Amino acid sequence: MNRRFAGTLFDLAGEVAIVTGSSRGIGRAIALRLAQHGVNVVVSGRKIEAAQTVADEINASPNSGRAVAVACNVTRADDLEALCEAAEAAFGTVSVLVANAAVHIHVGPSAEMSDAVLAKTMDANFMALHRLSQRLLPGMIARGRGRIINLSSIAALFGSGVYHSYTLSKATAIQYVRNLAVEHGVAGIRANSVAPGLTRTDMAAGLIDDPAALARELSRSTIGRIGDPDEIAGAVVFLASDAGGYVNGQTLAVDGGMTIRYD
Numbered sequence: 490m491n492r493r494f495a496g497t498l499f500d501l502a503g504e505v506a507i508v509t510g511s512s513r514g515i516g517r518a519i520a521l522r523l524a525q526h527g528v529n530v531v532v533s534g535r536k537i538e539a540a541q542t543v544a545d546e547i548n549a550s551p552n553s554g555r556a557v558a559v560a561c562n563v564t565r566a567d568d569l570e571a572l573c574e575a576a577e578a579a580f581g582t583v584s585v586l587v588a589n590a591a592v593h594i595h596v597g598p599s600a601e602m603s604d605a606v607l608a609k610t611m612d613a614n615f616m617a618l619h620r621l622s623q624r625l626l627p628g629m630i631a632r633g634r635g636r637i638i639n640l641s642s643i644a645a646l647f648g649s650g651v652y653h654s655y656t657l658s659k660a661t662a663i664q665y666v667r668n669l670a671v672e673h674g675v676a677g678i679r680a681n682s683v684a685p686g687l688t689r690t691d692m693a694a695g696l697i698d699d700p701a702a703l704a705r706e707l708s709r710s711t712i713g714r715i716g717d718p719d720e721i722a723g724a725v726v727f728l729a730s731d732a733g734g735y736v737n738g739q740t741l742a743v744d745g746g747m748t749i750r751y752d
């Protein structure tokens with residue numbers, strides 16, 4: 490590998506990352522950019538073919554870290570364990586966890602939010618982060634260095650009359666990350682959340698393809714456009730690297746200024 494980031498604050502050579510939900514969208518961009526900075530990456534998603542395509546893309550670049558693809562449904566505890574075992578078998582101790590995979594399966598009044606919807610959403614959007622952190626933290630602590638990066642959403646920072654289960658799960662994960670930051674900061678572990686605003690992916694297609702909804706979103710933006718997955722990946726590279734060495738327990742809104750606009 491060509492150590493082109495050697496000596497910079499963004500040199501991640503030798504790190505090992507699991508990125509859940511990295512076969513497309515924001516997770517894919519994160520996997521590609523971490524690998525570009527030297528990280529050996531475990532690409533995952535429910536569909537192995539799509540994850541393998543991303544891993545192949547990474548492995549085709551002689552200047553990147555290496556990649557393997559592992560099928561993993563983050564709502565299944567045994568899949569998460571198998572993901573960690575596969576990562577360790579391929580690359581050794583995992584030093585960067587990016588909990589990115591999420592589900593957004595109900596929009597409507599709280600009265601219509603079923604227990605099943607809430608449980609599945611919490612499983613994917615919060616419990617997977619918790620289970621993976623519990624599993625990987627001992628290795629990170631033994632190494633004296635670890636990064637836990639939770640993909641949240643700016644939706645978790647507001648009240649919503651219709652996004653109940655999604656915002657509940659995302660806000661819970663933000664608080665969990667703060668707790669980890671306090672608990673393990675002195676051991677060399679940094680835990681942070683990235684909160685994207687509207688970003689061009691499959692998950693956001695419903696909003697992006699609806700002209701009225703898109704106009705509403707853009708009216709809150711300070712830059713007049715939605716985000717690109719690479720712009721979320723940039724924040725993750727920052728938090729994973731020494732450039733973010735003094736950042737712990739934070740929620741970084743990457744949203745084109747949507748959360749600072751009042752007028």
Ligand SMILES: NC(=O)c1ccc[n+]([C@@H]2O[C@H](COP(=O)([O-])OP(=O)(O)OC[C@H]3O[C@@H](n4cnc5c(N)ncnc54)[C@H](OP(=O)(O)O)[C@@H]3O)[C@@H](O)[C@H]2O)c1
Nearest residue numbers: 510512513514515534535536562563591688690691692693
């Ligand atoms: N896009 C936005 O505007 C936006 C805004 C705020 C926050 N976010 C957050 O950013 C993160 C990435 O979202 P995205 O927009 O990139 O989503 P996306 O385009 O829908 O991609 C989702 C990724 O996760 C995988 N996935 C879905 N369900 C999974 C499951 N149960 N287990 C494992 N993997 C699963 C998908 O692959 P398979 O289908 O093969 O499993 C895919 O790789 C999420 O946490 C989301 O909440 C996105």
